[in-house]
Amino acid sequence: MSVRGKAFIAGAYEHPLRTIPNKTVQQVHAEVAAGALADAGLSLSDVDAYFCAGDAPGFGALSMAEYLGLELTHIDNTETGGSSYLLHVQHAAEAIAAGHCHVALITLAGLPRSSGAGIGGAGRFGSAPEVSFENFFGLSIVAGYAMAARRHMYEFGTTSKQLAEIKVAAASHAQHNPNAFLQNVVTIEEVLQSKMVADPLHMLDCCVVTDGGGALVVVSPEVARKLSRQCVPVLGTGFAVKHVNNGRIDLTHTGAVVSGPRAFAEAGLTPSDICYASIYDSFTITVLTTLEDLGFCEKGKGGEFVSNGALQAPFGKLPFNTDGGGLCNNHPSNRGGITKVIEAVRQLRNEAHPAVQVPNCQFALAHGTGGNLATRMGSATLILGQEV
Amino acid sequence: MSFLPLADVEVNNETQPFWDALRNNTLMLPRCTACQSVVWYPRAHCPVCFSTQLQWEEMSGRGTVYSYSIVAKGNGRWKESGPYVVAYVELAEGPRILTNIVGVAPTDVHINMPVVAVFDTGDDGRVLLRFGASPEI
Numbered sequence A: 001m002s003v004r005g006k007a008f009i010a011g012a013y014e015h016p017l018r019t020i021p022n023k024t025v026q027q028v029h030a031e032v033a034a035g036a037l038a039d040a041g042l043s044l045s046d047v048d049a050y051f052c053a054g055d056a057p058g059f060g061a062l063s064m065a066e067y068l069g070l071e072l073t074h075i076d077n078t079e080t081g082g083s084s085y086l087l088h089v090q091h092a093a094e095a096i097a098a099g100h101c102h103v104a105l106i107t108l109a110g111l112p113r114s115s116g117a118g119i120g121g122a123g124r125f126g127s128a129p130e131v132s133f134e135n136f137f138g139l140s141i142v143a144g145y146a147m148a149a150r151r152h153m154y155e156f157g158t159t160s161k162q163l164a165e166i167k168v169a170a171a172s173h174a175q176h177n178p179n180a181f182l183q184n185v186v187t188i189e190e191v192l193q194s195k196m197v198a199d200p201l202h203m204l205d206c207c208v209v210t211d212g213g214g215a216l217v218v219v220s221p222e223v224a225r226k227l228s229r230q231c232v233p234v235l236g237t238g239f240a241v242k243h244v245n246n247g248r249i250d251l252t253h254t255g256a257v258v259s260g261p262r263a264f265a266e267a268g269l270t271p272s273d274i275c276y277a278s279i280y281d282s283f284t285i286t287v288l289t290t291l292e293d294l295g296f297c298e299k300g301k302g303g304e305f306v307s308n309g310a311l312q313a314p315f316g317k318l319p320f321n322t323d324g325g326g327l328c329n330n331h332p333s334n335r336g337g338i339t340k341v342i343e344a345v346r347q348l349r350n351e352a353h354p355a356v357q358v359p360n361c362q363f364a365l366a367h368g369t370g371g372n373l374a375t376r377m378g379s380a381t382l383i384l385g386q387e388v
Numbered sequence B: 001m002s003f004l005p006l007a008d009v010e011v012n013n014e015t016q017p018f019w020d021a022l023r024n025n026t027l028m029l030p031r032c033t034a035c036q037s038v039v040w041y042p043r044a045h046c047p048v049c050f051s052t053q054l055q056w057e058e059m060s061g062r063g064t065v066y067s068y069s070i071v072a073k074g075n076g077r078w079k080e081s082g083p084y085v086v087a088y089v090e091l092a093e094g095p096r097i098l099t100n101i102v103g104v105a106p107t108d109v110h111i112n113m114p115v116v117a118v119f120d121t122g123d124d125g126r127v128l129l130r131f132g133a134s135p136e137i
């Protein structure tokens, strides 16, 4: 079953704060829910489906449904890390197409900045069967991505300077976002001279740690027609799991190799049709590998592709993460993901900052990478448009 | 032993022979008798063909570095370890496994470097499988 054109993003909202010291996580969920519903022109009582991931407080999504005060016919707390929220859009579209619901609310919130959980903190999944074989070697999250970067460099000649281009582009966008956690532009040299965290990744190859959150409202075509707000149709969806595969892991590719073609096939589009891309940017290497895997360039040519300002809006080859991305703007709950969809919606509505708005942005792609490039991940691709 | 932290691993009925073998300075992994895959990490079935007919087999303990990172400063108990190397080592028998490279200057580690198993054992009997530079053959 294709969901092409069967569901619309009617509301999108990103919490404006990046440090939220005096609120509960559930409170931030409620604030972003209110923001997205207001954006759509809908109210809490219109919602009949609710989605959150495994990091939301409570028992699956049930606790949050009760806390928010929702009456539901559909619920989903699929957990695939930072890609969860893109997969939630796919699941919402499928549930809407199947007639299970009409108005789906998706929320993300987290307070890692105020609670002190930085990049590279210990995982929460103590009972996982792989733990005793992975977790006792000082494998920080950065170190995992660093191993992926090292292998990419070895196989394809990718350089730290090419990775730095990705941060430079994100920072050039973030200077226009008054809510961005980091709003300063940076040079390639500044990235290369920043502290080496896990060789070959520097401090400025890493995303920010922020409090915050975001929400989306996905609705049926019938609901969309009644709303005055521009609704963004879901044109293509793709998802894939990639894991260590009985110890035969290949560190140079992501699940986007599978999720990308699925999404493009459903949308009836190719990479050259995409005007703007939100690419999950936990680290610079995440972006480079994902761009290759989605087919924006040949495998191994990502370094060349991102060079010379190719990712910089509005006139680069492929403007990306015009909000500043996870590298500069926001990575709430140490995962972000939902912010990738939100900025894609802004671009399609012509509501990005004028300095980074892509002219005539007809088709946008959003991609999430949840988990770790060095072990297991859920990869989710969405293709959105201005109209069906 | 190396200077890196050891850990209280979780040993269960699926993984007991692996940890027992490490304490005897041998590397044992299950091999699937149906499809011949060496299984990593150890478990009661083969994730390639789902057979439960596995046999524990001694591995050579030899491998090469598939990828690595020098971590400048670790978290928690690793904070005082100084720069250390996290790596994927590809065993001669196939699996790529997460580990540390020890007994070598981190800056001397490189991809494809030949390595051998180091049964990193503490006074308290705790043991982790790490790897060190292979003596030149």
Ligand SMILES: [Zn+2]
Pocket: B032, B033, B034, B035, B036, B037, B046, B047, B048, B049, B050, B051
């Ligand atoms: Zn088998």
